[in-house]
Structure formats: C-alpha cells, structure tokens
Amino acid sequence: MVTGGAANAGCVRAPSTPDRVAFVGRESEVFRLGAAWGAAVRGRPGLVLIAGEAGIGKTRVAAETVRLAGDTGGTVLSARCQEAERSLLLQPFVEAIGHHAAHLAPDLLRRLAGQRAATLAALVPRVASVLGPVLAAPTSRTLRRRLADEAATGFLCALAEHQPVLLLLDDLHNAGSATVRLLRELTRGAGTRLLVVATVRTAEGDAVLESLADVATRLDLGPLPPAAVTRLVTEAGWAELAGDIRDRTRGHPLFVVETLLDLAAGGTGVPASLEAAVLARLRRVGENTEQVLRAAAVLGVTVDPATLARLVDLPLQQSAGHCEVALSAGLLMPADDGYEFAHDVVREVLYATTPAPIRVVHHARAVELLDHRPEAMAAHAAAVEDWPRAARGWLLAGEEAARHVAVADAQALLAQAVAAAHRAGEVDLAALAEARLREIQDDG
Numbered sequence: 001m002v003t004g005g006a007a008n009a010g011c012v013r014a015p016s017t018p019d020r021v022a023f024v025g026r027e028s029e030v031f032r033l034g035a036a037w038g039a040a041v042r043g044r045p046g047l048v049l050i051a052g053e054a055g056i057g058k059t060r061v062a063a064e065t066v067r068l069a070g071d072t073g074g075t076v077l078s079a080r081c082q083e084a085e086r087s088l089l090l091q092p093f094v095e096a097i098g099h100h101a102a103h104l105a106p107d108l109l110r111r112l113a114g115q116r117a118a119t120l121a122a123l124v125p126r127v128a129s130v131l132g133p134v135l136a137a138p139t140s141r142t143l144r145r146r147l148a149d150e151a152a153t154g155f156l157c158a159l160a161e162h163q164p165v166l167l168l169l170d171d172l173h174n175a176g177s178a179t180v181r182l183l184r185e186l187t188r189g190a191g192t193r194l195l196v197v198a199t200v201r202t203a204e205g206d207a208v209l210e211s212l213a214d215v216a217t218r219l220d221l222g223p224l225p226p227a228a229v230t231r232l233v234t235e236a237g238w239a240e241l242a243g244d245i246r247d248r249t250r251g252h253p254l255f256v257v258e259t260l261l262d263l264a265a266g267g268t269g270v271p272a273s274l275e276a277a278v279l280a281r282l283r284r285v286g287e288n289t290e291q292v293l294r295a296a297a298v299l300g301v302t303v304d305p306a307t308l309a310r311l312v313d314l315p316l317q318q319s320a321g322h323c324e325v326a327l328s329a330g331l332l333m334p335a336d337d338g339y340e341f342a343h344d345v346v347r348e349v350l351y352a353t354t355p356a357p358i359r360v361v362h363h364a365r366a367v368e369l370l371d372h373r374p375e376a377m378a379a380h381a382a383a384v385e386d387w388p389r390a391a392r393g394w395l396l397a398g399e400e401a402a403r404h405v406a407v408a409d410a411q412a413l414l415a416q417a418v419a420a421a422h423r424a425g426e427v428d429l430a431a432l433a434e435a436r437l438r439e440i441q442d443d444g
C-alpha cells in the first residue's frame with residue numbers, strides 16, 4: 001500500500017517525504033508495464049514480477065502502474081504479503097479482495113461472488129461481513145480448498161468483466177506457496193482483463209522468481225541513472241549537493257530519499273551510508289521515542305499500537321504518542337489499523353543497530369504477546385533460540401495450513417517444527433511433527 005507520511009521534525013527546509021518526491025527515470029520499465037496493462041485491457045492477462053534489492057524502487061514503480069490503471073478506468077486491488085503469515089490461506093488475496101469488497105454494495109458483491117458466495121465469505125471475513133450469513137453445502141476439505149481457489153479467481157474474473165483489473169501484490173517473497181500457485185492459475189484465463197503486478201526482493205525471492213519464471217515477465221530494477229538522481233536532488237532544493245549525493249548513493253533511490261529527508265531535517269552534509277541517514281533521523285525523535293521504535297522494529301514492519309504498548313509496557317495513548325512523533329519524522333507511516341515503518345530498510349536498520357540484549361528482551365516478550373499467532377510467535381521464539389516454543393508455534397501453524405490443504409506450506413512449516421524440536425531436544429514433539437509431515441506427504 002502506498003501511503004503518504006509527513007516529515008517536520010525540526011525542519012530547516014520544507015521536507016520532501018518519500019512519496020512526495022517526483023517520480024523520476026524508469027522510462028523503459030514504465031513503458032513495459034504500460035504495454036502489459038494495455039494487453040490486459042485487450043483481454044490478454046499477464047503477470048509481471050518487479051525484482052530488485054530492498055529500496056531500489058520496486059514498490060514505487062508498481063505504484064506508477066496503479067496510477068496508470070486508475071487513470072485508464074481500471075479497478076485496482078492491492079495487498080502486501082506479510083512476513084510469517086504463510087499459514088493464513090491466500091493471505092494477500094484475502095486482504096486485496098477484502099479491502100475492495102468492503103466498499104461494494106451487498107447486491108453487487110453477491111453478483112460478483114456468484115455461485116461461490118459461501119466459499120468466498122468463508123475465505124474472506126470482510127466479504128462475510130458485507131454479505132451476512134451465507135449457507136455453504138458440506139464438502140470435503142480438499143474440495144473446499146479447490147473451491148477457495150476458484151472463489152478467489154472467480155471473483156477477480158467477474159470484476160474484470162466490468163472493468164479491467166490490476167492486482168498489485170507487494171513483497172511477494174513473503175508469500176506462501178498456495179498464493180504463488182494461485183498466481184499461476186490466474187494468468188491462464190485467456191480473455192480475462194487482468195494484470196497482476198508483484199514486487200519481489202531478489203535476495204529473498206529466488207524460489208518465487210524461479211517458480212513463476214515460465215508464466216511471468218520479469219522486470220529487474222537497477223540503480224537510478226545520474227540524471228534522475230540530479231532531478232530528485234534539485235527538486236528538493238539541494239542542487240549544490242547533487243554531485244556528492246550521486247556519488248555516495250550510486251543511484252540507490254532509498255538512499256537518495258533518506259539523504260534528502262536528513263538534509264531537510266537539519267542534517268549538515270550527505271550521510272555516509274543509508275544506515276547513517278536513517279540513524280541521524282532516528283536520533284532527532286528523542287530517546288524515548290527511539291526506544292519505542294526499536295521495540296517496534298522487533299515486532300515487524302506493521303506496527304499495531306496496542307501490541308506495541310504491551311511490548312514496551314506503556315499506556316496505549318503514550319505509545320501511540322511516540323508513533324505519532326515517528327510519523328511526523330517520516331520513520332513510520334499510517335497503515336490500516338495503525339502504522340508501518342516507512343520502509344522495510346528503516347526497520348532493518350533499527351533492528352540491526354539495537355543492542356542484542358535489548359532485542360532479546362523484546363523478542364521474548366513478543367513470544368508471550370503473540371500466542372494467538374503461532375507462526376509469528378515461532379519466529380520470535382526462534383530469534384531467541386527458544387526452540388521448544390518455536391517448535392510448538394510452527395507445529396500449530398503447520399496444522400493450520402494442513403487444515404486448509406495448503407500442502408506445500410504445511411510441509412514447510414512442519415519441517416521447521418521438526419528441526420526446532422530436534423534443537424530443543426524434545427523427542428516426542430519431533431516425532432509428532434514428523435508423523436504429521438508423513439501424513440501430509442501421503443495425502444498429497
């Protein structure tokens with residue numbers, strides 16, 4: 001989701017926040033995305049994977065496609081693939097369809113869902129809340145799962161009959177196998193006016209990129225050309241530093257943007273590294289907010305104020321107050337139910353520069369707070385080498401995926417449970433997870 005944030009922490013000049021800086025360069029990429037959209041509008045569906053390292057501009061280029069689609073009468077659905085949510089069946093589809101459905105009149109939604117209304121409502125809670133109770137015929141698990149896939153694709157295809165559809169999935173490297181498989185299905189429907197654009201981090205997304213290589217067009221992003229950096233820098237009012245910024249950032253867009261934010265907030269020179277730029281801004285929010293933000297960085301890219309408050313043992317209002325300070329410094333931005341880090345890299349810098357003992361305290365507390373989200377809980381437990389809890393979390397998450405007949409995801413999660421149980425020396429637990437893994441392999 002592309003949302004704006006404001007930066008005004010002790011500014012010397014009017015701040016230019018990431019989303020307010022003009023879009024520069026990327027002409028050939030935008031041309032190719034425009035062509036893919038044009039083809040989709042004419043009934044040739046497509047899947048484009050925008051690949052590159054963190055901060056290179058994948059989400060921003062994808063946002064240009066969103067703009068193009070919006071300007072040409074398309075319907076845009078978008079969602080971000082969340083970390084540690086592989087056990088939630090088709091998480092990004094559920095989110096994208098849910099957001100869209102929440103704004104539709106019940107009659108229209110019922111028409112779009114068609115025969116599959118009950119299945120779609122079971123898959124997407126927001127559809128259920130618009131439609132009200134829908135009766136589902138009893139079926140086997142395997143059939144229910146196939147129907148869930150069909151309900152998601154059917155809904156998108158029905159939407160595309162009205163207007164061409166752009167589905168944007170950000171951070172596909174986080175997605176579970178069930179999601180990736182469904183993307184393959186989606187691109188098969190010849191005649192469907194649908195374009196799927198997904199962003200993938202190259203370092204983490206090898207498997208995803210490979211498994212979709214035969215059905216997707218891949219767009220690899222490199223650094224911005226020098227002229228594009230000069231334009232960004234000049235438009236922000238720092239023309240005299242253009243050469244320095246070009247040399248130092250080597251065209252890495254996030255580094256350029258962070259440099260401009262630092263300068264706007266009173267920085268006296270071009271920061272030596274992306275990390276230095278982020279840390280300089282962090283220091284400006286004051287020590288208390290910094291500590292809260294460092295705790296948030298342990299939780300993940302999405303910041304739920306209520307969980308954060310409990311993590312740092314502060315009243316909700318106070319922790320939300322710190323989030324507001326971070327928001328005005330452009331370190332966080334508003335998100336659906338709270339905040340998220342302005343960029344994954346901002347979170348990663350905070351995480352990496354937090355002293356290990358403090359990280360351990362936050363992870364350990366997060367384990368306590370997230371027992372209702374076993375997969376996320378397991379990741380926190382693993383981070384502090386609490387292998388017994390990690391094993392239990394992954395086992396529960398694997399069971400959840402197995403309940404949805406998301407076989408590959410269940411296998412991956414159960415394999416993690418087995419490994420963690422062995423590390424914990426919990427023989428019975430390892431045997432249990434191994435047995436479940438075998439059962440699933442036999443079923444599959």
Ligand SMILES: Nc1ncnc2c1ncn2[C@@H]1O[C@H](COP(=O)(O)OP(=O)(O)O)[C@@H](O)[C@H]1O
Binds near residue numbers: 022052
């Ligand atoms: N072509 C561009 N023109 C202007 N700003 C850009 C461009 N590409 C990226 N940015 C900015 O750089 C930052 C990082 O880009 P982003 O798209 O979030 O990277 P990624 O998704 O690859 O991690 C964002 O603030 C974004 O607005």
Ligand SMILES: [Mg+2]
Binds near residue numbers: 170
């Ligand atoms: Mg991104």
